[in-house]
Amino acid sequence: MTPVRVLLVDDQALFREALATLLATHDGIDVVGEAGNGDEALSQAAALTPDVVLMDLRMPVLDGVGATRRLRLAQPGVRVIALTTFDDDEDVFAALRAGAVGYLLKDVSSARLVEAVLAAARGESVLQPSVAAKVVARFAELPAAPEPRPQPLVVPLSERELEVLRLLADGRSNREIATALFLAEGTVKNHVTNLLGKLGARDRTQAALRARDLGLL
Numbered sequence: 001m002t003p004v005r006v007l008l009v010d011d012q013a014l015f016r017e018a019l020a021t022l023l024a025t026h027d028g029i030d031v032v033g034e035a036g037n038g039d040e041a042l043s044q045a046a047a048l049t050p051d052v053v054l055m056d057l058r059m060p061v062l063d064g065v066g067a068t069r070r071l072r073l074a075q076p077g078v079r080v081i082a083l084t085t086f087d088d089d090e091d092v093f094a095a096l097r098a099g100a101v102g103y104l105l106k107d108v109s110s111a112r113l114v115e116a117v118l119a120a121a122r123g124e125s126v127l128q129p130s131v132a133a134k135v136v137a138r139f140a141e142l143p144a145a146p147e148p149r150p151q152p153l154v155v156p157l158s159e160r161e162l163e164v165l166r167l168l169a170d171g172r173s174n175r176e177i178a179t180a181l182f183l184a185e186g187t188v189k190n191h192v193t194n195l196l197g198k199l200g201a202r203d204r205t206q207a208a209l210r211a212r213d214l215g216l217l
Helices: 013-024 038-048 066-074 090-099 111-120 129-139 160-167 174-181 185-199 204-213
Strands: 004-009 029-036 052-055 081-082 102-103
Touching: 004 013, 004 038, 004 111, 013 029, 013 081, 013 090, 013 111, 029 038, 029 111, 038 052, 038 066, 052 066, 052 111, 066 081, 066 090, 081 090, 081 111, 090 129, 102 111, 102 129, 129 204, 160 185, 160 204, 174 185, 185 204
Parallel strands: 004 029, 004 052, 052 081, 081 102
Antiparallel strands: none
């Protein structure tokens, strides 16, 4: 399998170096470049065509939100994950509105970070549990849409799929769900695939939001 091409964007050179060293240990990831601010990130992305960009938010010259917005316009296929120290509402929703597909804090485990990069490359959304909770809470506060309420699922979720869905909506990874339910990680992946199909969702975040809208959570 072709390695996922990753661009690291952070104004702290030591953090970029540590991150590059960490990711280089995984055969499925190739760190193709680094940038110290958003402006450099745009130039590097244009030259290197990465699959995934790990983007800090608070940087000089051009911040991560502005860089993400411009990068999504210039290279729509590039998947941006915000990797930052802050998870306040303003930063979270600004990054997601700009087009980031993920939001992780810098204290994330190395295993979770690798999993997030690979998931983003597959087209999935990846959110820190605390951030996922903010997104679901904000969605719940939105006024009801004028369209008719969605009909119940044609193929209902099994009890096990509902258990997986509840943990998924809490932002748990497949490994964490497997541990909580005493299942093999491969079994959890199968359940996630099935419930995504039944909910008509592209990724885990959309599944959680649709499930809440249907009253399943």
